[in-house]
Amino acid sequence: MLPREVLGESVTPDGLPLTLTREGVALVVRVDNVPLMSSRVHGSEEALAEVGCDGLREHAGARVLVGGLGMGFTLRAVLDALGADAEVVVAELLPSIVEWNRGPLGPLAGAPLDDPRTRLVVGDVIGLVKRSPSAFDAILLDVDNGPEAFTVASNAWLYGPRGLGALRAALRPSGRLVVWSAVESEPFQRALRAAGFSVLVQPVRARGAVRKGSRHWLFLGRREG
Secondary structure, eight states: OOOEEEEEEEEOTTSOEEEEEEETTEEEEEETTEEEEETTBOHHHHHHHHHHHTTOTTSTTOEEEEEOOTTSHHHHHHHHHSOTTOEEEEEESOHHHHHHHTTTTGGGGTOGGGSTTEEEEESOHHHHHHTOTTOEEEEEEOOTTSTTOOSSGGGGGGGSHHHHHHHHHTEEEEEEEEEEESSOOHHHHHHHHHTTEEEEEEEEETTTTOOSSOEEEEEEEEEOO
């Protein structure tokens, strides 16, 4: 086991310990000592941005919501995919994650919080979605480990009928919702369709171009009507 150097400590809203550690060459965020994210594995986070922002570079005034800052890789990939007049709203529930992104995590993805197109909201993405009717061309969610595993219990609302209805209402016509997940989920596909989305499921490699190792899943829902 690699030695762990603790760089930061906090707690989740549910009272679980949250840590940022250096483990060899990697930085790792753990919840209750279980790895939540690692700087060595971020290919699927970048794929989330590529799928969500496909075709938006030439879309004047494109507006994208990223739910979950993580280590900044998705935000950086979104910024790279959009034009100069775009706005990217990133909502992060945990102030410690924001603090770490302004500190040791910042250089990993080229300090995306410093990009002038970024608007940071420190708070629950649920509240932001509820007060943003027809506001976004794309909504990208990387919250917990997807629709069937929760670090923060309140995140379950996002993936239920009311949450999916609110997400659909926050999209502009023909907008898209893309949800990152550690696992495949037939029930979630059915829930997306019931909420008025057409659905495409795309497996992606956790390490991106490396064609081996674990897979993650992207659920792409396009707003119908």
